[in-house]
Amino acid sequence: xxxxxxxxxxxxxxxxxxxxxxxxxxxxxxxxxxxxxxxxxxxxxxxxxxxxxxxxxxxxxxxxxxxxxxxxxxxxxxxxxxxxxxxxxxxxxxxxxxxxxxxxxxxxxxxxxxxxxxxxxxxxxxxxxxxxxxxxxxxxxxxxxxxxxxxxxxxxxxxxxxxxxxxxxxxxxxxxxxxxxxxxxxxxxxxxxxxxxxxxxxxxxxxxxxxxxxxxxxxxxxxxxxxxxxxxxxxxxxxxxxxxxxxxxxxxxxxxxxxxxxxxxxxxxxxxxxxxxxxxxxxxxxxxxxx
Amino acid sequence: xxxxxxxxxxxxxxxxxxxxxxxxxxxxxxxxxxxxxxxxxxxxxxxxxxxxxxxxxxxxxxxxxxxxxxxxxxxxxxxxxxxxxxxxxxxxxxxxxxxxxxxxxxxxxxxxxxxxxxxxxxxxxxxxxxxxxxxxxxxxxxxxxxxxxxxxxxxxxxxxxxxxxxxxxxxxxxxxxxxxxxxxxxxxxxxxxxxxxxxxxxxxxxxxxxxxxxxxxxxxxxxxxxxxxxxxxxxxxxxxxxxxxxxxxxxxxxxxxxxxxxxxxxxxxxxxxxxxxxxxxxxxxxxxxxxxxxxxxxxxxxxxxxxxxxxxxxxxxxxxxxxxxxxxxxxxxxxxxxxxxxxxxxxxxxxxxxxxxxxxxxxxxxxxxxxxxxxxxxxxxxxxxxxxxxxxxxxxxx
Numbered sequence: 001x002x003x004x005x006x007x008x009x010x011x012x013x014x015x016x017x018x019x020x021x022x023x024x025x026x027x028x029x030x031x032x033x034x035x036x037x038x039x040x041x042x043x044x045x046x047x048x049x050x051x052x053x054x055x056x057x058x059x060x061x062x063x064x065x066x067x068x069x070x071x072x073x074x075x076x077x078x079x080x081x082x083x084x085x086x087x088x089x090x091x092x093x094x095x096x097x098x099x100x101x102x103x104x105x106x107x108x109x110x111x112x113x114x115x116x117x118x119x120x121x122x123x124x125x126x127x128x129x130x131x132x133x134x135x136x137x138x139x140x141x142x143x144x145x146x147x148x149x150x151x152x153x154x155x156x157x158x159x160x161x162x163x164x165x166x167x168x169x170x171x172x173x174x175x176x177x178x179x180x181x182x183x184x185x186x187x188x189x190x191x192x193x194x195x196x197x198x199x200x201x202x203x204x205x206x207x208x209x210x211x212x213x214x215x216x217x218x219x220x221x222x223x224x225x226x227x228x229x230x231x232x233x234x235x236x237x238x239x240x241x242x243x244x245x246x247x248x249x250x251x252x253x254x255x256x257x258x259x260x261x262x263x264x265x266x267x268x269x270x271x272x273x274x275x276x277x278x279x280x281x282x283x284x285x286x287x288x289x290x291x
Numbered sequence: 292x293x294x295x296x297x298x299x300x301x302x303x304x305x306x307x308x309x310x311x312x313x314x315x316x317x318x319x320x321x322x323x324x325x326x327x328x329x330x331x332x333x334x335x336x337x338x339x340x341x342x343x344x345x346x347x348x349x350x351x352x353x354x355x356x357x358x359x360x361x362x363x364x365x366x367x368x369x370x371x372x373x374x375x376x377x378x379x380x381x382x383x384x385x386x387x388x389x390x391x392x393x394x395x396x397x398x399x400x401x402x403x404x405x406x407x408x409x410x411x412x413x414x415x416x417x418x419x420x421x422x423x424x425x426x427x428x429x430x431x432x433x434x435x436x437x438x439x440x441x442x443x444x445x446x447x448x449x450x451x452x453x454x455x456x457x458x459x460x461x462x463x464x465x466x467x468x469x470x471x472x473x474x475x476x477x478x479x480x481x482x483x484x485x486x487x488x489x490x491x492x493x494x495x496x497x498x499x500x501x502x503x504x505x506x507x508x509x510x511x512x513x514x515x516x517x518x519x520x521x522x523x524x525x526x527x528x529x530x531x532x533x534x535x536x537x538x539x540x541x542x543x544x545x546x547x548x549x550x551x552x553x554x555x556x557x558x559x560x561x562x563x564x565x566x567x568x569x570x571x572x573x574x575x576x577x578x579x580x581x582x583x584x585x586x587x588x589x590x591x592x593x594x595x596x597x598x599x600x601x602x603x604x605x606x607x608x609x610x611x612x613x614x615x616x617x618x619x620x621x622x623x624x625x626x627x628x629x630x631x632x633x634x635x636x637x638x639x640x641x642x643x644x645x646x647x648x649x650x651x652x653x654x655x656x657x658x659x660x661x662x663x664x665x666x667x668x669x670x671x672x673x674x675x676x677x678x679x680x681x682x683x684x685x686x687x688x689x
Contacts, residue, residue: 064434065413065414065416065417066413066414066435066439067415067439067442067446068438068439068442069414070414070415070416092413092417093416093417094414094416094417096420097416097417097419097420098416112466114360114465114467114468115360115388115410115465115479117362117479118362118363118365118366118388119363119390120361120366120388120391120393121388121389121390122390123390124390125389128420137468137479138362142362142363142364145363164467164469164471164472165462165466165468166463166466167462167509168434168463168590169590170590170592171509172493172507174591174593174595175507175508175593175598177592177593178593178598179500179502179598183500185495188495190495190496190497191494193491193492193493193507194491194492194494195473195486195490196489196490196506201494204493213469278471281475283476283477284362284476284482
């Protein structure tokens with residue numbers, strides 16, 4: 001099973017060997033959740049450094065592209081293709097269409113965050129792309145069943161803070177304007193929200209493109225990864241967003257170290273909450289059944 | 292200007308008829324399966340069939356939402372359901388799954404397939420992708436402004452449907468799992484608990500920054516796009532969509548009639564500022580949250596949110612449903628407190644609102660009433676205006 005890493009930090013990347021992992025870099029022009037990379041130049045520099053380290057990165061374009069952005073999108077994709085990425089991860093089918101029009105022959109992976117939840121959709125989309133990145137809100141059993149139906153065609157979330165929602169609106173800035181609080185919150189990694197009746201602190205990231213909110217626990221499938229591997233899951237994604245560099249490296253190493261138990265890892269990383277997303281939680285509860 | 296469809300929601304057969312009677316060109320409804328509102332649905336297939344018959348007799352159309360984003364276990368029975376919808380004459384299905392769209396096209400080709408706002412479609416190039424799947428219409432994402440919508444339409448890929456009124460998701464529709472995490476209720480399978488509207492504390496670098504009387508919230512004001520209707524008609528939007536399958540019959544009647552009136556006035560060149568203001572006042576008669584114009588003219592800021600719980604108070608003008616008219620009295624199923632001397636209006640689709648004052652009331656046993664204060668009770672009210680079964684009563688807006 002392939003390990004697919006997401007990072008914006010070259011110093012994180014130096015801890016990995018090119019022949020052991022795949023690398024996905026999120027471009028900054030038509031994407032979200034790239035708080036450390038804000039310009040084309042910064043992205044190209046990171047990409048170039050990654051190549052010098054021996055990696056052949058994928059590029060992720062995960063945004064919803066608006067009509068007036070299409071011309072610039074196509075121009076930027078033309079530029080990105082010249083970097084010779086291994087493939088593209090995308091959310092908007094405009095990206096897929098433009099890449100095909102530009103004659104791109106590398107890998108295409110459809111990664112819509114949610115909405116990819118059943119075999120009928122996956123089968124249809126696989127006629128247009130090489131692989132798909134499954135939604136996080138599935139149970140482990142559901143994921144394994146889908147992986148078995150499409151061997152080596154499905155990727156899954158493996159480590160990191162799972163995204164819960166994305167809004168086009170500047171949710172935090174709007175609220176701070178309402179209460180007259182002057183703090184620059186753009187791209188900060190230390191914002192959380194806590195619901196009145198709950199104890200969880202959900203990380204919230206506000207960028208100029210919009211606002212992302214995450215589950216409060218790092219998804220950490222220590223026990224489940226071998227099961228996904230057996231089910232012929234193509235690969236798992238490991239995302240260091242919001243995680244301190246040394247913690248990410250340590251958590252990552254422990255994830256694949258059979259000698260380290262989950263209990264040991266929890267003790268060693270007690271400053272992080274480790275969870276299993278929806279592996280064991282069905283989410284089609286009614287109002288009466290739900291929490 | 293070309294025809295533009297006014298598309299209204301309905302949670303049951305009675306509300307579907309109200310929507311059609313008050314001026315909708317088409318109504319969208321959800322069955323008890325495969326729909327995002329299925330738990331609240333009161334539409335058996337027989338009800339859907341009756342709605343289709345009612346609509347078609349009036350030259351109008353019925354769409355059925357099959358807009359759940361299904362997990363594998365949700366799929367059994369889907370093909371049969373689509374065939375059944377086609378057999379009873381449903382005009383279109385609204386779907387959020389590309390697999391369901393493709394299946395509908397294969398097994399039920401007489402029905403149009405409309406792609407839901409859940410797919411967050413924001414440009415014409417992706418529309419070309421969906422067009423190749425055989426899709427007939429796109430419901431655009433609500434995050435677009437008028438200029439962007441116009442640019443999309445200019446590409447002439449597929450007919451475009453735009454939301455004009457009602458509740459708004461604060462996150463991209465279909466891409467929000469706040470409810471999944473906090474309540475195990477899947478927003479994409481009809482279980483949204485509207486967690487975005489709850490109260491939160493906001494912490495920056497570990498410090499709470501919100502005052503206790505103004506918690507952080509993401510709750511959005513409702514959309515009200517009356518001011519953009521003329522622009523949408525000119526640019527060629529195909530369908531104007533009202534949100535609200537959970538809303539009451541009275542709400543649907545008020546909203547549909549208001550937009551019907553404005554659309555017709557625009558077509559006739561009679562869309563004056565006086566009429567516009569009158570319709571704005573009329574829209575306020577419906578029970579709804581405070582409104583704004585969404586993303587249509589600018590990026591929403593704090594004025595697009597509800598931060599103060601008291602702001603969410605709704606107008607409580609609705610008095611009741613007229614069940615029967617007999618001589619100079621009407622029988623009303625009551626939903627509000629009224630007393631002798633109360634100024635009321637009879638609100639209906641067949642005439643402008645008719646004002647009258649309560650001069651006498653009786654319960655069903657004939658006992659004289661000074662005050663009617665029992666919800667769902669039936670009360671005879673003296674009425675000297677033309678009020679018929681199916682009309683609504685409301686307090687007169689002073």
